[in-house]
Every structure is written in C-alpha cells, then in structure tokens.
Amino acid sequence: MTLEIQFQTMLVMAAAGVMVGAGIDIYQRLTPHERRFRWHRLVLDMLFWIVQGLFVFYILLQVNDGEMRVYVIGALLLGWVLYQKVLQSTVLRWLEFGIRLFNGCLRLIHNTLNLLLWRPLQFILQVIIDFVMIVVRTVARISTWIGRLLWRPFGKMFKKFTQNHPRFYSRLKRLAALPVDGWRRLQHWLKQGRD
Numbered sequence: 001m002t003l004e005i006q007f008q009t010m011l012v013m014a015a016a017g018v019m020v021g022a023g024i025d026i027y028q029r030l031t032p033h034e035r036r037f038r039w040h041r042l043v044l045d046m047l048f049w050i051v052q053g054l055f056v057f058y059i060l061l062q063v064n065d066g067e068m069r070v071y072v073i074g075a076l077l078l079g080w081v082l083y084q085k086v087l088q089s090t091v092l093r094w095l096e097f098g099i100r101l102f103n104g105c106l107r108l109i110h111n112t113l114n115l116l117l118w119r120p121l122q123f124i125l126q127v128i129i130d131f132v133m134i135v136v137r138t139v140a141r142i143s144t145w146i147g148r149l150l151w152r153p154f155g156k157m158f159k160k161f162t163q164n165h166p167r168f169y170s171r172l173k174r175l176a177a178l179p180v181d182g183w184r185r186l187q188h189w190l191k192q193g194r195d
Contacts, residue, residue, distance in 0.1 A: 006071070008063055008064075009064045009069075009072060010075040012059055012063045013060070013072050013075035013079065014078050014082065016076060016079060017079020017081075017082070018082060019055075020079070021080045022087070023048075023052060025092060140183070
C-alpha cells in the first residue's frame with residue numbers, strides 16, 4: 001500500500017468517524033428511550049451497529065480494498081473524537097431544527113386537511129341531517145293531522161271493533177308502536193352524532 005493510499009485511507013476513515021458519531025447522535029435522538037428492557041430496542045440497536053459497521057467497511061473497501069490496519073481504527077476514533085468536540089453541538093442544533101420543521105409541516109398538513117376537507121364534510125353532513133329531520137318532522141306532523149281527521153269519523157267504529165276483538169287490538173297496538181320506537185331511536189342516534 002502506497003503512502004498516498006494510506007493518507008487517503010486516514011482522511012476517509014476520519015470522515016467516516018465523524019459520520020458514525022453523527023449517526024449515533026441522530027439514532028439516539030430519533031429512537032424512544034425506555035427504562036425497561038424491550039426486545040425491539042435491542043433489535044434496533046443491533047441493526048444500527050450492523051449498518052454502521054457495513055458502512056465503514058464499504059468505505060474502507062472503496063479506498064484501500066478493505067485492508068484493516070491499526071491506523072485505520074485510530075483514524076476512525078480520531079474522526080469520532082473530532083465530531084464529539086467540534087461538530088456535535090452544531091449537528092444536534094440542526095437536527096432539532098429539522099425535527100421542529102418536520103413537526104411544523106405535519107401540523108400544517110393536518111390543519112389544512114382539517115380546514116379544507118373535514119370541516120366542510122362535517123358541515124355538509126350536518127345540513128343533510130338537519131334537512132332529513134325537517135322532512136321527517138313535517139311528514140310526522142302531516143301524518144298526525146291526517147290521522148286525527150280520519151279518527152273522528154272512524155274512531156267510534158274502531159273502538160267498538162277493538163272491544164269485540166282484543167287480540168287483534170293488541171297486535172295492532174304493537175305494530176303501531178314500531179314506527180314510534182324507530183323514530184325515537186333515530187332521534188337518539190342523530191343527537192349522539194351531533195355531540
């Protein structure tokens with residue numbers, strides 16, 4: 001291995017050390033910290049270090065065909081220390097800025113979708129429900145009025161008939177209660193939807 005390749009290897013490994021240090025900080029910031037042992041955290045940690053190791057080896061393979069020497073490890077550690085002392089605070093500041101920017105974009109998208117889709121949809125559904133309620137109440141009032149008009153001439157005959165046929169009257173009473181129960185359930189369901 002020539003002196004030039006050794007020098008390139010040291011520079012590249014120092015840069016790789018900086019990138020590994022930044023990767024460690026980014027990984028620790030983005031993964032949740034838990035007090036108890038979790039298997040998924042163990043798996044994530046192992047995957048992280050495998051990826052870091054493959055990354056360093058790939059760079060080493062590109063620079064000097066993967067020859068591992070003591071100075072390579074020294075350069076890697078030197079890059080990591082350089083990152084810790086000089087670049088860590090800057091990287092963490094930019095990382096926090098990026099996280100805040102990402103969260104702000106998510107909030108903007110959420111608020112935009114809420115304003116442009118959800119609220120108009122809520123308004124349209126409320127208008128439809130109110131219209132249906134008006135129609136149902138109108139039909140119920142008209143039906144009640146027509147029923148009272150029809151009851152006057154036929155009421156006495158019906159009363160006499162039901163007294164003579166009590167089983168028929170009880171069945172008819174149950175049938176007549178079905179729409180009333182259905183109406184009450186519909187009103188209850190619509191009131192719950194508004195709340």
